[in-house]
Amino acid sequence: MKEKKIYLPDIIGRGYGTFWKYRGRYLVVKGSRASKKSKTTALRFIYNLMKYDRSNLLVIRKTYRTLKDSCWTDLKWAAQRLDVADKWEFKLSPLEATYLPTGQKILFRGLDDPLKVTSITVEYGYLCWAWLEEAYEVMDESDFDVIDESIRGEIPSHLWKQWTITFNPWNDRHWLKKRFFDAHDPDILALTTNYKCNEWLDKNDLQLFERMRKNNPRRYQVAGLGNWGVVDGLVYENWEEREFGLDSVTNCVTVCGLDFGYTNDPTAFFIGFYDEANKRLYVWDEFYEKGQSNRDIYERISSMGYAKERIIADSAEPKSIDELRDFGLRVRGAKKGRDSINNGIQFIQDMKLIIHPRCVNFLTEISNYVWDKDRFGKILNMPVDDFNHLMDAMRYAVEPLHRTGLKYNRLGGGL
Known part of the structure; x- marks a missing residue:
């Protein structure tokens, strides 16, 4: 040669x-x-x-x-x-x-x-x-x-x-x-x-990276300088990673959530199953990608086999929700209100989360989703705005479960 x-x-x-x-x-x-x-x-x-x-x-x-x-x-x-x-x-x-x-x-x-x-x-x-x-x-x-x-x-x-x-x-x-x-x-x-x-x-x-250094020094230490992330004050500790099949969630409610992103943040899609009797949330699947147009989101959810599920999405993007509906997804905006983040977190904290091993981005986020601190190191009643895309999507997905007056379909039918 x-x-x-x-x-x-x-x-x-x-x-x-x-x-x-x-x-x-x-x-x-x-x-x-x-x-x-x-x-x-x-x-x-x-x-x-x-x-x-x-x-x-x-x-x-x-x-x-x-x-x-x-x-x-x-x-x-x-x-x-x-x-x-x-x-x-x-x-x-x-x-x-x-x-x-x-x-x-x-x-x-x-x-x-x-x-x-x-x-x-x-x-x-x-x-x-x-x-x-x-x-x-x-x-x-x-x-x-x-x-x-x-x-x-x-x-x-x-x-x-x-x-x-x-x-x-x-x-x-x-x-x-x-x-x-x-x-x-x-x-x-x-x-x-x-x-x-x-x-x-x-x-x-x-x-x-310079903006990250100034505006988010905690993230800059890891995502900028490659130092170890110091995790203190996890929001969720009620979870385990365990493989499971659909046969073990037949009496569960299907829940889906969507958090929009594009250039700097990923679009995050969550699908899981809620077992009301045992207060368990089974985390089944995800996608987590940057640069996704609404058409891309529709095609990705469809290719994963979830196009017929009812999806609760971030209501801050009504135009995107309307487009996804036009494409054929059954999607609506989350009903946000006062303290909706903390209320959603508290509801999820009362469950046991079973996370399928394939949900690698979900596992990364939940392992790093922490409460914020003030400048004196006191923990605040608000999570850090980081590692929260799938965490938000999960919160949107279960939102109807802790609101009154809603009926639920079982596995396969969504909300």
Whole structure:
């Protein structure tokens, strides 16, 4: 093959030299938004797979359905960025990438199907590398212990066994901190990166972080500088993550909520089931995306199979509600009133929340949704305006349940 010479700093930028060269078992990177961690990881894997014959890569996220728009897309971008896209074939069903000259593979799996993670083999070479993206989504350390064993066995001397673990550090109570950042293990390299090492950001991008620094210093520490989020005074502690099926919620009320967003905030859609007899709310599904037009919202809810459900949306956007109705959704605005936020929170606090593991954004928000404090550190009776998009959507969804004079349909019929 004809060699193609490139100067890597021109392609990937600077700030990741140590990351690029490390050969230990665990390469762990927490970082702020726009810190290049995912893009640089993708570039490193495409480069090394082509450089080291017989190497293969396993890419994992908590839920399989999130891989296509994250890791798969980043790796495909990396092949284009390195000008080697013609040497790779990226497939969508199932998600997979193949280095055409040799048949080396990039395989994609979700922890929602653990058997497919632990029983992986490759036809050519060795499964020596793994990438766990958005590792913060994995709430239980034992889930990682299971997949850690998937990278095992003897390998030739030119290869090395390694996990690359990338995430945003929202909560300092997460097991990732103790296991990787508080440990003194020579086989762990734990790094913190932030947007300041990303020379590809333009003036508008930098202004966004500067506004965050001035207006929301708590969020800036995490989303700007990549520091651990200190979580104190959680609004909801009445929840557990547990898989369940529709057969266990047959006597429940279906509830759906929608919080609008676009550029800076995501549109958040919530669907769950309320068990009135046992005061339980089963959190079943979500979508959580920026840049969604009303047409996009309609198509996404329809493709998820929820177009016939009754949806309670943020009443601050009546025009959007009217458009969604015109498209065919059964949606109305929430009946907000005095103390509606606190009333809704109190109602939900009296329930037990059972959260399906696929609701990764819901789990992130509820783990970081906290009461605000005054400048003296006294907790106020109002939550911080952050990590609240799905929290608001849930509140809208259950609003009719704590108002009088409303009748409810059972599972499948909405309110």
